[in-house]
Amino acid sequence: xxxxTQTPRYLxxxxxxxxxxxxxPISGHRSVSWYQQTPGQxxxxxxEYFSETQRNKGNFPGRFSGRQFSNSRSEMNVSTLExxxxxxxxxxxxxxxxxxxxxxxxxxxxxx
Amino acid sequence: AQSVTQLDSHVxxxxxxxxxxxxxxxxxxxxSLFWYVQHPNKGLQLLLKYTSAATLVKGINGFxxxxxxxxxxxxxTKPSAHMSDAAEYFCVVTxxxxxxxxxxxxxxxxxxxxx
Numbered sequence: 371x372x373x374x375t376q377t378p379r380y381l382x383x384x385x386x387x388x389x390x391x392x393x394x395p396i397s398g399h400r401s402v403s404w405y406q407q408t409p410g411q412x413x414x415x416x417x418e419y420f421s422e423t424q425r426n427k428g429n430f431p432g433r434f435s436g437r438q439f440s441n442s443r444s445e446m447n448v449s450t451l452e453x454x455x456x457x458x459x460x461x462x463x464x465x466x467x468x469x470x471x472x473x474x475x476x477x478x479x480x481x482x
Numbered sequence: 483a484q485s486v487t488q489l490d491s492h493v494x495x496x497x498x499x500x501x502x503x504x505x506x507x508x509x510x511x512x513x514s515l516f517w518y519v520q521h522p523n524k525g526l527q528l529l530l531k532y533t534s535a536a537t538l539v540k541g542i543n544g545f546x547x548x549x550x551x552x553x554x555x556x557x558x559t560k561p562s563a564h565m566s567d568a569a570e571y572f573c574v575v576t577x578x579x580x581x582x583x584x585x586x587x588x589x590x591x592x593x594x595x596x597x
Contacts, residue, residue, distance in 0.1 A: 473518070
């Protein structure tokens with residue numbers, strides 16, 4: 371089976387811009403979660419989608435949003451980028467909610 | 483409530499010697515515990531998981547971990563380190579059958595292998 375795919379792998383943006391990241395899950399996986407990884411804060415949960423519905427949300431501002439499509443692919447969007455949004459954004463998928471997650475390689479975002 | 487503490491931020495071992503990465507957890511319920519490994523510029527790869535079955539869990543690449551409830555620990559071990567083991571390792575605790583917002587990650591242990 372193909373693993374979790376994330377695109378793009380690297381991204382450079384400037385403050386104030388917006389960005390959209392994509393995650394394609396392992397075939398048969400319906401739950402998609404997003405995480406932000408930074409040296410200072412470590413790994414932090416952003417949100418989880420299951421059956422096209424946001425099921426859980428972490429403690430991030432409303433500038434961070436996401437969605438899931440009927441084929442389980444997910445996108446996350448960050449608007450009005452800030453320098454502090456520079457991070458590795460990881461997507462993890464699982465067959466259902468609360469099951470073992472499998473991570474993608476991540477998208478490294480640099481905000482200048 | 484739950485938390486996880488990785489007791490060492492950095493561990494260095496010589497190639498061919500044993501590896502011990504320490505993880506303590508705190509949980510008000512019977513937890514599920516995981517170890518993930520992250521190689522440079524890569525995502526997290528699942529090494530092994532404990533979900534209330536056998537307390538000694540065997541994972542990939544020769545790693546294993548033992549769940550010790552009395553010590554609230556879930557240390558990761560490997561008998562003989564290989565150069566390819568150099569990476570960052572994360573201990574993760576969660577409440578079984580709950581949503582992923584319940585995943586709590588440790589701060590990571592960077593493993594260096596000395597040739």
